[in-house]
Amino acid sequence: MSSIDNSNIATIGLFVNMQVFVRTLKLMAMQLLGPWRINVENFCLEDDNSSLELERLLFNLLRYFLANSQRVIPRQELVEQVWQQGFVDDNAINRAISDLRKALQHPGLTESPLKTHHRKGYSLQWSEQLQRDFAAQHIAAVVPPTAGPEANTSEPPALIADTSPQSANKKVLFRLKRKRNLFAPLLLICAALLWLWQAALPDAEPVVPAEVATSERGQASVSIQHKLTWQKGIEYNLALSSNQQLLAYNHTFNSKANSLKVRPYSSTVQQDPAEITLSQEGYSLFVLGWQPEQQRLLVRLNKDDMSYCAYQLYDFTAFPQYKSSPLDLACDPVSRNVAQLNRGGDQLYRIKPATEATGSERLVIEHLKTGQTELLLQPRSSGSGAGIVDFALSPDGFQLAYLHLTDRVSGFVYLYNLVSAEQQQLASFKQSGNLINISWNQSGSHLYAANGPELISISVADKQLKKRAFPKGHYFGKVQLTGERQAIASNFSAHTAGKLGGWHMAAVKDLFVAEQTVFSEFSQDTGSVGIVQVNPKQPQQLAYSANKGNGWQLWLRNNDKDIQLTTIADGSAAINNLDWSADGRQLVFGYQGSVWLYDLIEQNLRKLSHAPEFNFPVFEPDGTSIVVQRHQNNQSHLWRIDIGSGQLQQLSLQQATQPHFDQGKLYYRQEGALYQFVDGARNDIQITDKSLYQVIRMHQGWLYQFNQATGWFSRYPLDQPTQLEQVLHQDLIQSGLPMFFTVNPHQPQQMFVLSIRYPAADLYHIKW
Known part of the structure; x- marks a missing residue:
């Protein structure tokens, strides 16, 4: 034994470990993906220096690719087996594939193993042989040139909690967590991952969920x-x-x-x-x-x-x-x-x-x-x-x-x-x-x-x-x-408040100057008021929706005189959005998913759409057409309705909601962010981050927001987002729950704020 030096001991040990390691890889080749180890328990990709936590959807997508490696998987199969839905928007699938491809990026991989096959689907190009080749190269690269075993003095990695203060710096779909270098034996990690993977593998015959009953x-x-x-x-x-x-x-x-x-x-x-x-x-x-x-x-x-x-x-x-x-x-x-x-x-x-x-x-x-x-x-x-x-x-x-x-x-x-x-x-x-x-x-x-x-x-x-x-x-x-x-x-419930006159509109002056703010009731009539919009040409005219006992109707206030414009037979649902044409002659509003147009000169009410798929209608600046949010197949996009012909034209290829026009430009929301419309696709410009509040309005280059969760109103110019103004009005909040607001185009310091004031509510014992 004296003739065997430390170098030979290391070589023999490496040879034995390599044999065991290769045998282990043969059993669990798909539990390793190049440098990544699949941690099923924590939904992570791990290497020796980092841990990448995936969103559950991405992890399930990766698992399905691993279970069907080197096979081209059609998009519909992914929809049924991973999303477990009958239909998923193509954009959602594209985003998920793109996000997973980004997550798999690693310096140890020269190219992405996730491939796109045009008009056919996707595949994960990985195999046992590729994993063995990668492992052999990896181990050869990391064997130290010096001989002799060293004591492992490193501590095991500590689990890192996802606490709120730190989460703001993390990526949307996965979190990168740096750890101490791991010197624990590789075989133990492989064995643990093998056990975890076998416990989490899906059945050989995936279960297709039954259709949702009507x-x-x-x-x-x-x-x-x-x-x-x-x-x-x-x-x-x-x-x-x-x-x-x-x-x-x-x-x-x-x-x-x-x-x-x-x-x-x-x-x-x-x-x-x-x-x-x-x-x-x-x-x-x-x-x-x-x-x-x-x-x-x-x-x-x-x-x-x-x-x-x-x-x-x-x-x-x-x-x-x-x-x-x-x-x-x-x-x-x-x-x-x-x-x-x-x-x-x-x-x-x-x-x-x-x-x-x-x-x-x-x-x-x-x-x-x-x-x-x-x-x-x-x-x-x-x-x-x-x-x-x-x-x-x-x-x-x-x-x-x-x-x-x-x-x-x-x-x-x-x-x-x-x-x-x-x-x-x-x-x-x-x-x-x-x-x-x-x-x-x-x-x-x-x-x-x-x-x-x-x-x-x-x-x-x-x-x-x-x-x-x-x-x-x-x-x-x-x-x-x-x-x-x-x-x-x-x-x-909101139903109770709306039926019993609990929707109140307040005219608010100087909302963002707390010491000067003045609140006044928009209407002294009984009933509920839903939305107020000021005529862009005649500041003395205000259009508003109200339920004064005969259902929700459209009203006009002209020099403090209120006139009922519509007689909607049903009137049970609140009017959705209300917008003036630029010439102040017409009004467009949404009701139960349809778009309605009212001409003040002709005193004529006309229905522009019949399918209950439309919300948030707004006039285009030239007044010849309406831009609206259309909801089909669980997806929302922007469409244009020609007022003269009623012809429909799709504007956005990607999901988009809540269209707004300001200074001749079209804006919309997508996944919590504000976008400026360019072509409805990749050229659209993201204006804000994804923390946009629920209720927004735009006026003269300013973005107005209201956070329903906190009661804070805020505004800032889009070209100077750091010039943020915020205000919290206890008097406004305590008089009701603010839900919506609009801005007076003639006096931006005046806003109309809708609050829900709930009537008395009790607890009941019910049976059926």
Whole structure:
């Protein structure tokens, strides 16, 4: 042995390790992709120096390519097996392929293994032999010239949490996390990856999801048994503990901050329940939900000026006594008041708001013991949608249902399997209506939601959707199941406010000069006002939509005299967008998906479109045509309607919503960003990042925005985005919930702000 030096020992060891390594590669060739190792557990691509976390869609796309390597996969097959939908926009597929190709880029790869085959599909050009060749070259390159083993003194890499302050610098679809150099034995990593990959491989025969069932009107109607609350004000945001012993809900009165109430639950009438109230000066407490199988209530504490928020956990095991403890978890004031604890209380599911880096909202899991953040879902949005509206964990904790509003027209109900990381579409908003909240029944067989005048139920097994009518005149916003055919419901909803005259328009002067701001009521009439637009030629004329008891109609205010312009027979839906022609002679508006034109000179109302596919109509500067958002096949694009002939012309090839004209230029939204229209394709100019607020207006080169989540108004010139002006008006917010605004073209310091002022709302016990 003395004749064998350290160099020979290293050579023999390398030879033995190479033999084992090659045998291992033969078993798991597709668990390695050149320099990348596939980490199924964390949805990452890893090499020795970095970890690249992929969005779930991209990771599933990569898995499918790996399972079908060197085979040309048609686009439709990817749609059915990866997206699991019947139709996906070509642009969405192109983006996903492009993003995955970028993610796979590595200095160790001379060319991309992901290939495009014109008119045929895509393929991943990788094989066992290529992996073996790469591994041999890689190992030969990294063998140190000096002999002799060295002790491994490096520490294992620490897992990095995805916390909000750092997330702004991360890429939209994947996160690059630098780690210490890894000197752990390569074989151990290979073995671990092999086990993880085998556990996560899809079945040999992929399951094609069944088609979504069409809506059917249920025979049974819903009956109201009795009220549960009689207090003045609004009761909403209810949550029932798993054992149905305690009911928590929010209460507000006289525009004061939200208080939180907890009481014993009973399905019978309670005259004087043993109720306790939690409140804090200068803050609002929002009910988020009960921990499953526990009497611990998750609450979010929001400062009234939206500068601070925190999560609190209240233990009501010894009700009416309770204990409270804060959660050591950062809270973003602009995030949604939607979060849920898992059964063990060590994981918190919540929605993180969109940032410039992410571009869209993310549904994440916060691991409370370790402080780590796990990205669960990041669905794409076409830009004007609300994103993930609500979600709910199934009673067994293995599935998560969520509502995703892709734009202001369409949305979907999805079911996500937390074990297999697969999702399926259960219903669309075309079937169910625009849902806001969703909840499970106790057995986990159905999902329920209220859509104004009707109760929606969706069967998880066969995707059958049924609608049951609430009693006439009753509209509900949220339901909480107490049995298979009974629930608690709150009639706190936008439907209620609109029907009962809760939409109020305020004329606001000098909004951005707080000490000079003046608020005044636009109308003293009873009823609701929806949108106000000033005639660009005659400042004394204002067109507006209103429901004064005979349905939503178009009105004209001329020198303070109000004249009704239309007599829409139905009138049940609010008018969507309202715009003047440049000569001040015509008005265009959207109603129930159709485009209508009113000529003030001829006093004539004309319908320009018949298919219910159009929203946000605006006049082109020359007044000869209308630009409108058209929604088809779950995609929104810009179209032009010729006023004279009614001829339609598609303008944008990529998704686009909310068209705006300003200074002769056409702008639109896409995935949370503002674009200037050039050709409707690649030459369009991105003006802002992807953190555009929900409500925007443009005037004379200025971008006006309103953030519905925080109540902040802002504006800045497009050519000087750093010259930002922001204001938060407590008086405006406390008098109602601002939803929409327009700018007076003659006096930019004057704005018209629509607020929803909810009438009294109570909790009810309902059956069907």
